[in-house]
Amino acid sequence: MRLLRHLQHWLTGRGPQICVGDFVPEAHPLRQWADTFPWAALVAAVDRSVAQRFPTKTTRGRAPIATRVLLALELLKHELSCSDEQICSRLRTDLAVMYACGITEVQVERVQGHFVLPEVLAQFRGRLDEVLMEELLSLQATAALEAGLVSPAHLVVDTFPSEQGSQRVNDAATLYKAKKKSSRSSRTSLPRARRRPRR
Amino acid sequence: MRRFGRQCRGHGKVFVKLVRETEQQLLEVGQQVLPLAQAAQEHLDGKTPMPREVQRRLAAQLTDAMESHQRVAKQSRRLTQGKKLAHYKIVNAYDGTIAPICKGKSNCPAQFGKKPGLIAEMASGFTFALHLPVGNPADASYVLPLVDKVQHAIAQVSDRRKPVIHSLAGDLALNDAALRATLHGRGILTVGIPRTIEPLTPSPTQAEVHHILQEAGLHRQRTPHQVHLACACGYSRPVVESFIENLLCRGAAHIRYKGHRGALVHMGMTVMAHNAATLVRIELNQLSKRAQKLRRLLGLKPSNINQYKVKKN
Numbered sequence: 142m143r144l145l146r147h148l149q150h151w152l153t154g155r156g157p158q159i160c161v162g163d164f165v166p167e168a169h170p171l172r173q174w175a176d177t178f179p180w181a182a183l184v185a186a187v188d189r190s191v192a193q194r195f196p197t198k199t200t201r202g203r204a205p206i207a208t209r210v211l212l213a214l215e216l217l218k219h220e221l222s223c224s225d226e227q228i229c230s231r232l233r234t235d236l237a238v239m240y241a242c243g244i245t246e247v248q249v250e251r252v253q254g255h256f257v258l259p260e261v262l263a264q265f266r267g268r269l270d271e272v273l274m275e276e277l278l279s280l281q282a283t284a285a286l287e288a289g290l291v292s293p294a295h296l297v298v299d300t301f302p303s304e305q306g307s308q309r310v311n312d313a314a315t316l317y318k319a320k321k322k323s324s325r326s327s328r329t330s331l332p333r334a335r336r337r338p339r340r
Numbered sequence: 341m342r343r344f345g346r347q348c349r350g351h352g353k354v355f356v357k358l359v360r361e362t363e364q365q366l367l368e369v370g371q372q373v374l375p376l377a378q379a380a381q382e383h384l385d386g387k388t389p390m391p392r393e394v395q396r397r398l399a400a401q402l403t404d405a406m407e408s409h410q411r412v413a414k415q416s417r418r419l420t421q422g423k424k425l426a427h428y429k430i431v432n433a434y435d436g437t438i439a440p441i442c443k444g445k446s447n448c449p450a451q452f453g454k455k456p457g458l459i460a461e462m463a464s465g466f467t468f469a470l471h472l473p474v475g476n477p478a479d480a481s482y483v484l485p486l487v488d489k490v491q492h493a494i495a496q497v498s499d500r501r502k503p504v505i506h507s508l509a510g511d512l513a514l515n516d517a518a519l520r521a522t523l524h525g526r527g528i529l530t531v532g533i534p535r536t537i538e539p540l541t542p543s544p545t546q547a548e549v550h551h552i553l554q555e556a557g558l559h560r561q562r563t564p565h566q567v568h569l570a571c572a573c574g575y576s577r578p579v580v581e582s583f584i585e586n587l588l589c590r591g592a593a594h595i596r597y598k599g600h601r602g603a604l605v606h607m608g609m610t611v612m613a614h615n616a617a618t619l620v621r622i623e624l625n626q627l628s629k630r631a632q633k634l635r636r637l638l639g640l641k642p643s644n645i646n647q648y649k650v651k652k653n
Contacts, residue, residue: 145385152580160409162507169619173620173623173624174617174620175342175616176558177445177615177619177620177623178612178616178617193393194393194397196393207358213470214643215609216609216612216616217613218609219591219606219609219610219612220589220590220613220616220617222591236525237425248353260379264599266605269599269601269608270601271604274470274604274605274608274609275469275470275489275608277612278467278469278470278489278494278608278612279470279489279492279493280496281612281615281616282466282468282469282615283493283494283496283497284495285466285615286493286494286497286503287498287499288467288495289639289640290461290622290623291461291464291466291468291622291640292461292503292638292639292640293461293468293490293493293494293503294504294505294506294507294566294569294638295461295462295463295506295507295508295509295569295570295573295634295638296459296460296461296462296468296490296505296507296508296509297459297460297461297462297508297509297510297532298457298458298459298482298483298486298508298509298510298514299457299458299460299510299511299571299576299584300455300456300457300479300482300513301455301456301458301584301587301588301592302453302454302455303454303455303456303592303593303594303595303607304453304593304594304595305453305454305594305595309353309540313441319377319514323645
């Protein structure tokens with residue numbers, strides 16, 4: 142089974158329900174920031190590109206995590222200067238981050254550790270390519286032009302140097318850790334299953 | 341200069357011999373792999389029962405792998421032709437697209453990295469497009485791909501009256517005669533690109549405006565008012581460059597993801613996050629006085645509600 146389907150975590154619980162949109166104030170910076178994106182067009186572009194390059198042969202298994210959530214997490218990562226783990230952790234507890242990810246309602250569940258695993262985010266990032274990134278940027282620019290907020294009449298071109306920064310926890314390490322974690326959990330769950338009496 | 345190990349563990353040194361030895365090892369391995377790759381490509385082109393999409397993807401990956409070997413080989417030959425070793429001609433086998441950046445640093449050796457190019461609105465710093473080429477080409481080569489991307493975004497606008505690019509500003513590195521001619525051909529003024537180190541004229545006289553329009557051959561396309569704005573934008577360019585600072589604050593100075601594709605994803609996401617923050621600032625009218633004035637001249641700023649006086653009666 143593919144990792145994207147395997148690591149699905151549901152936004153369901155047994156506790157009270159919170160309406161995220163009602164909770165996050167309208168003047169909250171993250172709410173205002175998230176409201177500027179043309180989400181429908183961006184998500185459609187990502188879905189189209191991924192479906193073309195990585196066609197799914199079967200519809201079996203759990204439904205994948207919504208593209209809207211993963212795309213917003215990737216953008217939020219750069220806005221808030223977070224690592225994969227930090228942003229995934231904030232998604233679990235921060236209602237403004239939930240709003241930015243398009244989660245409208247959430248069912249409280251104390252036991253649940255996370256909504257999205259960092260490994261899933263790393264895998265989603267692996268599917269983004271040059272053409273898609275250009276399209277996403279173009280869609281954002283088109284939306285801003287249509288809204289009349291910006292004008293391309295007088296433009297400035299500039300370059301800047303950008304170093305290859307060190308990546309302490311890279312995607313490969315994250316995926317390696319995920320595999321190790323899953324094998325460890327399966328090893329611990331086996332004796333428990335054996336101990337359980339048969340009915 | 342490429343360093344080995346972390347800088348916090350003392351001063352890094354470049355071991356040229358070690359680099360050359362590693363290079364030789366890589367080339368030896370590559371020599372064995374190359375015939376296999378060519379055979380695989382022939383097999384792929386032959387009658388293999390495979391969907392066309394998969395075939396295309398595999399062929400692209402294979403070509404990319406073969407090109408990376410050729411790149412290492414080419415750079416290696418440059419090193420071993422008896423020429424004096426330039427300190428930036430070092431092969432990086434892990435990221436073939438990485439290049440020495442000789443810009444931005446004057447007091448230390450050239451560093452390896454990438455040089456993204458941006459095209460942004462003068463007033464607010466909203467970035468319309470990003471260009472991240474392989475290596476470190478001349479700045480003038482960035483302009484046309486960036487302008488093409490902006491025109492693509494404009495073409496997607498559903499309004500009947502589509503916006504047009506009037507002028508382009510840049511630094512002295514963009515001063516290229518061929519580039520100016522191409523931009524004039526597209527109806528874009530280039531008065532914002534300086535020819536010398538002397539500052540541009542912020543408010544040209546009527547005769548100067550006439551000369552600018554005549555030189556560009558845009559008498560019928562651009563108005564004197566647009567020339568005045570273009571000159572003002574070119575003059576103010578160093579002041580409104582803060583959008584690069586904004587990007588650097590969002591982590592654009594250090595690319596965290598691996599390879600060329602990783603760099604593109606990193607830069608693209610950073611630019612999109614920055615654009616969203618810029619749009620919020622525009623909506624809340626949290627721009628500098630200069631930016632507000634320019635937006636008012638461009639007809640983008642709504643009327644000032646504080647100045648609206650209701651009749652007291």
